[in-house]
Amino acid sequence: MRANFTFIGKLNDFLPHASRHTSFNLEFAPHQSLKHLIESLGIPHTDFGRVFVNGKESDANQRLKQNDRVTVFPAEAPLSGDARFILDNHLGQLATYLRMLGFDSLYRNDYQDVELARVAIQDERVLLTRDRRLLMRKVIRLGYCIHQTEPRQQVVEVLQRFKLKDDIRPFQRCLRCNSPLQKVSKQEILERLEPLTKKYFDEFHICPSCHQIYWKGSHYGHMLEVIDELATQA
Numbered sequence: 001m002r003a004n005f006t007f008i009g010k011l012n013d014f015l016p017h018a019s020r021h022t023s024f025n026l027e028f029a030p031h032q033s034l035k036h037l038i039e040s041l042g043i044p045h046t047d048f049g050r051v052f053v054n055g056k057e058s059d060a061n062q063r064l065k066q067n068d069r070v071t072v073f074p075a076e077a078p079l080s081g082d083a084r085f086i087l088d089n090h091l092g093q094l095a096t097y098l099r100m101l102g103f104d105s106l107y108r109n110d111y112q113d114v115e116l117a118r119v120a121i122q123d124e125r126v127l128l129t130r131d132r133r134l135l136m137r138k139v140i141r142l143g144y145c146i147h148q149t150e151p152r153q154q155v156v157e158v159l160q161r162f163k164l165k166d167d168i169r170p171f172q173r174c175l176r177c178n179s180p181l182q183k184v185s186k187q188e189i190l191e192r193l194e195p196l197t198k199k200y201f202d203e204f205h206i207c208p209s210c211h212q213i214y215w216k217g218s219h220y221g222h223m224l225e226v227i228d229e230l231a232t233q234a
């Protein structure tokens with residue numbers, strides 16, 4: 001049996017060059033669901049959204065008929081609750097940027113695939129990865145395959161995909177370990193401050209997990225600029 005497929009937008013990145021931005025026919029067996037067929041083309045179920053069959057919006061679990069015409073759109077539904085992410089081993093810089101913007105972003109450079117999947121499901125986190133096979137695991141419900149390779153472009157991509165521009169809350173999280181920061185009085189951390197910091201700054205936050213101290217020094221101005229730039233692009 002045969003059906004005709006058209007993929008919209010970013011979904012084309014997953015396809016072989018010859019199949020991009022064009023319609024093509026695909027042979028299939030009667031037992032294959034539409035969802036299974038799309039995934040067999042290399043597109044994880046987490047990354048496609050609305051599906052139309054012969055112009056009518058359809059359920060991806062259905063079976064196709066001979067000569068059906070299928071159009072598939074990228075997933076674009078926003079998250080139902082607060083954005084919570086878990087990132088694979090290769091996305092450390094993206095994790096830091098997302099934390100800078102205030103998003104809960106778990107990252108460890110030693111997470112194994114099985115563990116990533118387990119935590120993503122257990123904590124209902126969005127799994128971010130550049131490895132589409134990881135997202136093709138059946139158990140993964142929320143995920144997104146990062147297309148960009150440059151970290152700042154990756155942030156913009158995540159902000160756009162999940163429509164998070166208005167949810168940016170800078171400097172709420174520890175950039176090193178993701179814990180929410182707490183206010184701390186200068187007196188309590190005085191002995192840890194460099195002389196100039198001690199002299200010029202009075203407001204401090206501390207990470208309750210790794211004890212990193214944060215204040216609005218020169219790096220703060222730079223981060224604000226970066227955040228502004230990212231938000232503008234998103």
Ligand SMILES: [Zn+2]
Binds near residue numbers: 207
């Ligand atoms: Zn920390």
